[in-house]
Amino acid sequence: MAQIKYHILVCGGTGCRASQSEDILKNFQELIIDKGLGTEVQVVKTGCFGFCEKGPIVKMMPDNTFYTKVSPADCEEILNEHIIKGRKVTRLLYTDPETKEQVSDSKHMEFYKKQIRIALRNCGFINPENIEEYIGRDGYQALGKVLTELTPDATIDIIKKSGLRGRGGGGFPTGLKWEITRKVKADQKYVICNADEGDPGAFMDRSVLEGDPHSVLEAMAINGYCTGASKGLVYIRAEYPLAVERLKIAMRQAREFGLLGQNIMGTGFNFDVEIRYGAGAFVCGEETALIHSMEGKRGEPTVKPPFPSESGYLGKPSNVNNVETYANIPVIIIKGAEWFSAIGTEKSKGTKVFALAGKINNVGLIEVPMGITLREVIYEIGGGIKNDKKFKAVQTGGPSGGMLTEKHLDTPIDYDNLIAAGSMMGSGGMIVMDEDDCMVSMAKFYLQFTVEESCGKCSPCRIGNKRLFEILEKVTKGQGTLEDLDKLKNLSNVIKDTSLCGLGQTSPNPVLSSLMNFPDEYNEHVVSKKCRAGSCKSLMQYIIDPDNCIGCTLCARNCPVNAISGERKQPHIIDQEKCIKCGACMEKCKFNAIHIN
Amino acid sequence: MEKIKSLADLKKMQGDLRAKMELREKSNHPDSLIQVKVAMATCGIASGAKEVMEVFVEEFSKRNIEAVVTQTGCMGYCYAEPTVEITKPGCDPVTFGYVDVKKASKLIDKYILNNELVDGIIPVNYASIDKK
Known part of the structure; x- marks a missing residue:
């Protein structure tokens, strides 16, 4: 009998799916049957590989060949060359931008070298829609272990010793939270998974749920055993349809296998999970607002205490943890607290998943040990x-x-260092900015987001942030004064101190931190009315250099508002009053005669 | 679907399913395993490399030998096809020529399991760019 010799892993994450990875999968499956390779080659749809920049990704096992930017039309060539003839399809290999060498084995790619994958251990490795692959990789063993060998207290002790802290942003010790929920007496408790990932540019939780949903379900069941809850709820935004679908498949399969439901593994432990949808409000990532939203009420936060661990969903003790936090739990139970706490820094153990985005070459999803710079x-x-x-x-x-x-480039990344540097770990979005980004505009961008997402319950957040935004708008329009900068700072501090929930208490952070790190840039905006990044439109002027302009009239003909005038063969002039700074003239000019001042 | 009724059930099921994942698990740490590369270009395939590869894959799984079997392109020794390169952990790769089905089993018995060399070794006559 012929044995399976190759696995072709095709990324089924949202990024790669958007570039036709579904068709790639289908093509491989059809071609394999056509070519009679069905008994030797297995095609597997996986979760995100993290290297979204070069998607769709196809990985060949066992030789670890990593094909990038694969199109459905490439499938035939990959099968003919790689599988049948044993030659790598070199044009699809990843080229190292530094050495210009092609890297076929993903183990040698810079992107993967420094990563340690714990929460993402199964992402890009197993088929998330097949529970058997999860079980084959130690899936549900941790649940089996705690149910048969460990008491809830002993399990919580392992989590405490591991040093795991909440991955949703706050960094509260996970074991401690579990213990608090356990100690409260109640007839019903709830295990809640916070999958309301709302930061712009963040997609860690989505990728975990899309790539390895069972690890979250398993961890929730372990939490249920520890805290005494028989019911789990996943709060997920409806705008994550693929994550929702895979989670539903995972829940159905777990029930079929008897790993969710009544009397799990014959131990008398009952646990099941339900999904609650969120409508995509940022404030609902705050745990009290999340709980109110799940109860069918307005997604507004309430004052803590009482903490959800004491009085949460329907007034019952509820343990709220983030997706990534849960994804760490099963491995910690199996490999032990010492193994986990050996990774990371003194106070931040383990790894953190980050979504790299912005002006960076390798946009994607990474998992790195705490303490990396x-x-x-x-x-x-x-x-x-x-x-x-x-x-x-x-x-x-x-x-x-x-x-x-720049001065933080060599700071080891962990919870405490980031706070000391005026930022925070957050859920793991990392947006990289380059010299073309104006820091005032960035602060304004984030503030616009919080103004829109503020629930409006408390005035510091509802009114204060709006005022902050207006001052920033003034500054970017060149109408700001030095007093405005003082006002920004004072108002920010008031909002931080007096807001009801985490959203308002942190919303001025981008303003404060950009004021602290880039005071010169703010000063330039208000004093010399200049934006060095050239991104504040009101502060820039398009100017025609009379030495280079030959009077071809091309710019004048393309200006949508007729702001350019001049005789043929004579240098032209832009009327700054009329100019809307669209940049069309600069694009058209063939003589490099138009500059931004 | 039969439900999992105990941890023993789950462990048994995992044991069965792990085999399906093994190919992928192994490729996570190929350097610590015996690696067998079968040259499978046109010349190799014409001389029976496919059958040879089959022998390696099947024997390894039958005898529970932890190894990764992959194919490569033409190694240039077309006169000696099928050729097979075997790398044992910590050792330099050794290339064997004229490997037919019989010799493949012999290679497993002698070289892989007992470190005895077998006839048909092709001496290294090139420098690899990895080592430069």
């Missing part, structure tokens, strides 16, 4: 800044976080 993340894993521009800052923690700059 920003420089390693940006220049080694991320492959540096796009188009060889200069690095300016990176925003961590989304709209609640702050900017890290």
Whole structure:
């Protein structure tokens, strides 16, 4: 009997699916049957490989060949060359931008070298829609172990010793949270998974749910055993349809296999999970707002205490953890607290998943040990800044976080160092900015987001953020004054101190951190009315250099508002009053005569 | 679908399913395993490399030998096809020529399991760019 000799792994993450990975999968499956390779080759749809920049990704096993930017039309060539003739399809291999050498084995790619995959251990490795692959990789063994060998207290003790902290942003010790929920007496408790990932540019939780949904279900069941809850709820945004679909498939399969439901593994433990949909409100990532939304009420936060661990969903004790936190649990139970706590820094153990986005070469999803430096993340894993521009800052923690700059490049990344640097870990979005990004505009961008997402319940957040936004708008329009900068700072601090929930308490962070790190840029905007990045439209002028202009009239003919005038063969002039700064003239000019001032 | 009724059930099921994942698990740490590369270009296939590869794959799984079997393109020794390169952990790769089905089994018995060399070794006459 012929044995399966090759596995072709095709990425089924959202990014790769958007570039036709479904068709690639279908083509492989059909071609394999056509070519009579069905008994030797197995095609597997997996979760995200993380290297979204070069998607769709196809990985050949066992030789670890990593094909990038594969199109459905390439499938036949890959089968003919790689599988049948044993030759790699070199044009689809990844080329190292530094050495210009083609790297066939993903183990040798800079992108993967420094990564340690714990929460993402199964992403890009198993088929998320097949529980058997999860079971084959130690799936549900941790649940079996705690149900048969460990008491809830002993299990919580392992989590506490591991040093795992909440991956949703706050960094609260996970074991401690579990213990608090366990100690509260109640007839019913709930295990809640926070999958309301709302930061702009963040997609860690989505990828875990899409690539390895069972690890979250298993961890929720373990939590149920520890805290005494028989019911789990996943709060997920309806705008994550693929994650929802895979989660549903996983729940159905787990029930069929008897791994969710009544009397799990004959131990008398009952646990089941339901999904609750969110409508995509940022504030619902805050745990009290999340709970109210699940109860069918307005997604508004309430004052803590009482904490959800004491009084949460329907007034019952509820343990709320983030997706990535849960994904770490089964491995910790199997491999032990010591193994986990050996990774990372003194107070931040383990790894963190980051979504790299912005002006960086390797946009994608990475998992790195705590304590890695920003420089390693940006220049080694991320492959540096796009188009060889200069690095300016990176925003961590989304709209609640702050900017890290050049001077933080060698700071080890962990919860405490990031807070000391004026930012925060957040859920793991990392938006990289280069010299063309204006820091005032970035702060304005994030603030616009929080203004829109503020629930409006408390005035500091509802009114204060709006005022902050207006001042920033003034500054970017060149109408700001030095007093405005003081006002920005004072108002920010008031909002931070007096807002009801985490959203308002952190929303001025981008303003404060950009003011602290880039005071010169703010000053330039208000004093000399200049934007050095050239991104504030009101502060820039398109100017025609009379020495280079030959009077071809091309710009004048293309100007949509007729702001350019001049005689033929004579230098032209732009009327700054009329100019809408669209840049069409500069694009058209063949003589390099138009500049931005 | 039969439900999993105990941890023993789950462990048994995992044992069965792990085999299906093994190919992928192994490729996570190929350097610590015996690696067999079968040259499978036109010349190799014409001389029976496919059958040879089959022998390796089947024997390894039958005898529970932890190894990765992959194919490569033409190694240039077309006169000695099928050729097979075997790398044992910590050792330099050794290339064997004229490997037919019989010799494949012999290679497993002698070289892989007992470190005895077998006839038909092709001496290394090139430098690899990895080592430069």
